[in-house]
Amino acid sequence: MKESSPPLVSGPVQIVPEGTLELLSKKEISHLLDSAHTELFETFRKCALAVLNSGNVVDNSKAVFEQYRNFAIHIREQERGIKLELINAPASAFVDGRMIRGIREHLFAVLRDIVYTNQQVIESGSFDLNQSSDITDAAFHILRNAQVLIPQQPPDMVVCWGGHAIGETEYDYSKRVGYELGLRGLNICTGCGPGAMKGPMKGATIGHAKQRVRGGRYLGISEPGIIAAEPPNPIVNSLVIMPDIEKRLEAFVRVGHGIVVFPGGVGTFEEILYILGILLHPANADLPYPLVFTGPAESAEYFYRIDEFLRATLGEKVRDYYRVIIGDPEEVARTLRAGMEAVHRYRHRTHDAYYFNWRLMIDPAFQRPFEPTHASMAELRLLAELPSHELAAELRRAFSGIVAANVKEQGISQVERLGPFEIRGHRKILEPLENLLVELVAQKRMRLAEHYEPTYRLIRV
Template identity: 60%
Template sequence: MTATPNATVLPTVNARIYPKGGLDVLSRDEVARLRDASTGIHDLLRRCALAVLTSGSASDDPRAARELYPDFDIEVHQQDRGMRIDLTRAPAMAFVDGEIIRGVAELLFAVVRDLAYTAIELGKGGGRDLESSDGLTDSVFGLLRNARILHPADPNLVVCWGGHSISRDEYIYTKQVGYELGLRGLDICTGCGPGAMKGPMKGATIAHAKQRRRAMRYIGITEPGIIAAESPNPIVNHLVIMPDIEKRLEAFVRMGHGIIVFPGGVGTAEEILYLLGILLREENAGLPFPLILTGPTASAPYFEQIDKFLRLTLGEVATQRYEIIVGDPERVARAMSQGIRKVREYRIEHKDSFFFNWSIDIPLTFQKPFVPTHEAMASLDLHHGRKPHELAADLRRAFSGIVAGNVKEDGMRRIEEFGPFEIHGDPDMMQSLDALLRAFVEQRRMKIAGEYRPCYRVVT
């Protein structure tokens, strides 16, 4: 690799990188698609690459990095003995003494790998059946296998969900839980960003070092619409970019052996509703899947409000699928470890793989991408009398639309052009939803910095 500094307002470098390991070669077709500006793939590559090159950024504005580095570009070239990546006016923060930081380089290679695979395998003519439930699950499996993170080892992967904008006490608590998980030999998977997505990984690194573990997995799963707002934290050593939020959520559930939920905002609420909607289906009634909601003692009111909302909307049956533990990291880790042992026994008994949960039934309504237009948001069926898993699917879409309006460029543009989304439903449900969202705003769970302007209006 060679790098030369540029004299710009923010320090940048030009660099030439030769990938090693999991990204040695690409086909001519893959390289051509990554360089084709007419399809939008190159712009997507540029945005995702800039996100990982600014790894550790505290901003959650998806347009901030491009405004700071407007002349950044990336080109992928095929060579006789492999490939190379050329970076133009790349952020200097990704380099030390002219050399790109190794972890950042690995994340950059992951971006190229996943976007190339998606363009070919999931694009037109790729041969994938993206209209059926089995076909969509197969596409998720293919993306994860291509990323080389599916390993036939004993179950030990804990998915940690939670907000990117959390308090200092909550962040410290996520590290303490991660530490306790690491002491028990458990690996961590998160959404790859800051806050509750970074804390568990940071805590686990110390515990893994004390236990002399050398093959640790800190997996970050993201998607193009959100990576710029939640750039990967520096601890992630396996990054996977899924094409959309639905495949990202399915990847979490298929890969994880248990899930811990820390305090968060609308994205965290979306994740909870997605998982509960699946677990409440009759087909998954006997499936062990440990789900723990936890935070420091000061966060108890947050979980009380989440619990109250879930009871009102999904019913008391939903509470049987999760446990709330407040202020006790060790108890959380013990409960999760015990839950994963039951998962292992179940997988052995039902001859299911340890590395990908084929047994869990995820219906098409949870897999088809939801495009949060104003019309789609207003037509969501948020009324009592529906089956819990069906209502959960539409509630999940409501929160997904708010996430898009908050941090995704397409959603933000829609809000700027047409105003806030309107959400309709039964009065008591809408009142509870409005109270929950107002609490998120008051607790600053919607935005890392600056004043939050709601992208939604709950019609009660």
């Protein structure tokens, strides 16, 4: 049976800016449209399509772009600013012929961040992106330009990580946790997609409403490689597009004041290893950063497997940096609220900003962009003798590669052409890694597709 085509608005449809997009100069517009920057414009086109396609259940970026291969977007310059002209846009982005306001805001947020990052960060010469301090400074500038850094506001931002493909029970639980966080006046930051990224935001909206919290913040942070597989959910009221996964992760931990991890797949493990690798670094030994793993009672085995994997690879000491709470949303929220108070006292004592965690030491191994290829995946150093924070960085890259092969266009294409990525390492590392991956496949946490064919091969050396 031939696959039916998605409903489209053939267009052309013209829309004007909405949200935090500052006016673009003629130079910025011509820069984006210059034939020398066709790759930049294609990045914008794909991110725009992802935003317009919010609500789609496909988590395969390559499939999304193929499904909407006739989608086109044009920037129309006028004296009063710009307009976007859309052709063959997803019909779900419109109501009675008008684009949904939240989607329009997200669309112009994408344009804002892609133009700013390319001109002011990548091409300006103001930042040496091989230097750790400049990478952090670049992340700060992108976030500041997006107007998501609010001075003088006490610590209240909880980063929620977890899978986009979780089941109904886990999704409902994430909403309950978000509700309890909202009742305590805490704001939510997620990867902006569906599932465990949407649930806490949805719950927090009710908690905020009950407490008459005005101006609740639901911050979504994405990047071009993942946004098609995890398009922004409609609750996000501030969207930021970072240039790559490493700067996205750095934005999470610098903007957030505590982290809650819900069940998820390999992307969630990439995030877990990122924050634990940072907290395990000796330079961060005294820095308070509440970290909670949580899920409903039905997910207890999942978190047992996480704990088992982390202790087997990173050592028993890793257990000091997180707390596992099963089936108790109120306790999760109380723990984060208490953690916020500790963060507040520490930031006040050390004169660190509340809105951006400058004092957090992030090793360059977690900042340098990792491009998953067959060569780079085979060269990973998964060695038992590495210090725990260095091994966490290597494991993070391994999971990043599997994420790319599962849902990102470039990674999917590589595996289709050349076969699975090969991941080599010491048996003391690969055995617990294999046990974990087998369990994730068995629990259908790798991808939304009914059948999952592994995109990796583990080789003991």
